[in-house]
Amino acid sequence: MKKLKVGIVGVGGISEFHISGYKRNPNVELYAFCDINEQRLKEKGARHGVTRLYTDVNEMVKLEELDAVSVCTWNSAHAPCTIAALNAGKHVLCEKPMAMNGEEAEEMLAAAKRSGKMLQIGFVRRFGNDCAILKDFVDNGDFGEIYYAKAIYTRRHGCPGGWFSDKKRSGGGPLIDLGVHVIDLARYIAGCPKPVSAYGVTFDKLGSRPEVKTRPGEYKASDAGVTSDVEDFASALIRFENGFTIGIEASFDMNLPGENNIVILGTKAGATLSPDLKIYSTAHGYMTNVTLDMPTALDFNGLFEREIDDFVDCVLTGRASNAPAEDGVILMKILSAIYESARTGNEVKIDC
Ligand SMILES: NC(=O)c1ccc[n+]([C@@H]2O[C@H](COP(=O)([O-])OP(=O)(O)OC[C@H]3O[C@@H](n4cnc5c(N)ncnc54)[C@H](O)[C@@H]3O)[C@@H](O)[C@H]2O)c1
Structure with a gap:
């Protein structure tokens, strides 16, 4: 087969994670x-x-034999x-967040449709071992109707610095x-419903606290510097057309231990994903707590490799992506609505 x-x-x-996957x-x-x-x-x-090196993407995508970026x-x-890249006829795997806002994301999707190429x-996290297990239970109906999810990704002191804290290049802070x-x-596990509105708040109370020592191994941008002009904490409620609601918290800096977790509430069962999957239900009039007899914590080994393999397989076989651009657009509309709500103090409608 042609490579x-x-x-x-x-x-x-x-x-580095993309390169090792490829x-x-x-x-x-x-x-x-x-x-x-x-x-x-x-x-x-x-x-x-790699010897073909370019400082301008427009020059690189002129390589006719290049298939994807x-x-x-x-x-x-x-x-x-x-x-x-799309205009030059290349397939694209674009890192998250898809763009700076909903409008840019829509332009990217339009370019993908015009070119007929894949945009993933x-x-x-959709390729995580933990997500796969929880989704198995959800898809088999063990949770009944899922009506609420808590989505939490907070760091006590973990702004990566550089462009991450420069709004012109990041679009925002921990929320985006x-x-x-x-x-x-959370939306993926709940079956990708359509969002209808968001109400959010953002805070910039602590800044990036350069005077506080950072834990070794904390993720950093390649180029440090630039003082922070992004939020340090964000919280929001996102409503979906079927009534499902997500409560989200994200932070780079706060005076509490950080957490990375999804909690779902269904009519038949609820679950917490981290540090291990735990399912809470009832049976025969008793409250039951279910744990699995296997590791269920998110394992970073193989995570990016599965994402890259999926992208390559979709391009080679023409099958639909497991992380399509349409979902990227929806996520950007949600994030833009939360920032708009935080700015205005009002609930913001989302048109998808
Ligand atoms: N999936 C994940 O878990 C995950 C984790 C970290 C970062 N990311 C995402 O990956 C992206 C990069 O983050 P990072 O941590 O690698 O940042 P980084 O600062 O380490 O690297 C970004 C690189 O992009 C280069 N660059 C900027 N504009 C360019 C342009 N127009 N053309 C060519 N190169 C350009 C910079 O010079 C820099 O080398 C971000 O969108 C981030 O959100 C995803």
């Missing part, structure tokens, strides 16, 4: 790299044996780089960066 020739746009921190996929040839930071571009090229730039470059969004993961996961 898929893949390029990477933006060769910073997360690109490298171990036997149907892929890692073909070209692009980054506006020439030194990083050369280092990455040398490390991974991963867009791993900071958020403000997702739309221009993705649209340039990096909703990597971390919240996007858990809102998508």
Whole structure:
């Protein structure tokens, strides 16, 4: 079978996970790299044996034989780089969040439809072992009607700095960066209902607290610097057309321990996903707590590889993606509505 020739746009921190996923996929040839930071571009090229190096995405996508690209730039470059690649006839896997806002996301989807190429969004948590198990139970009807979910992704002190705290390049703080993961996961587990409105608040009470020591190993942007002008904490209620509601909390900085969890409430059972899947139900008039006799905690081993394998398989076989651009647009509309609600103090309608 002909190998898929893949390029990477933006060769910073997360690109390593895409690169290692492509490298171990036997149907892929890692073909070209692009980054506006020439030194990083050369280092990455040398490390991974890639010699076609570009500082301008428009030049890279002129390579006729290039089939697909991963867009791993900071958020403000997702739309221009993705649209340039689609217009040049390449398939795209674009990192989360899809874009800076709902309008940009719609333009990307329109470009994908015009080109007839695949546009997949990096909703990597959909490929988690924990998500797969919970979804098995949900799809088999064990929860009955799911009517509420809590989606929490909070850090006590964990702003990655650099562009993550520069609104012009990120579009926002923990809500758009971390919240996007858990809102998508909760909505995905609940069967992807359509959102109708959001009411949200954001706070900037602590800033990024540079005077507080960061735990070793905390995720950092490739280029540090820039003082923070994004929120440090966000909370919102998102309503869906079937009545399902998500309560979300996300933070980079707060005076409480951080948490990364999804809680779902159904008419037949409820569940907490982290640190291990626990299902709470009733049987024969007794309250029952169910745990599985196997590891159910999110395992990062193999997580990005499954996402990359799915993208490659979709491109090669033409089957639909498990993380389609349509869901990326919906997520961006939800995030934009929450930011708009936080700004105005009103509930904001979402038109999908
Ligand atoms: N899926 C996940 O769990 C996860 C985790 C971390 C980051 N991300 C996402 O990945 C993306 C990148 O984050 P990161 O942590 O790797 O950031 P990073 O700062 O480490 O790397 C970003 C790179 O993009 C390059 N870049 C910016 N604009 C460019 C352009 N127009 N053309 C080419 N290169 C350009 C920068 O020079 C930099 O090297 C973000 O969208 C982020 O939200 C996803």
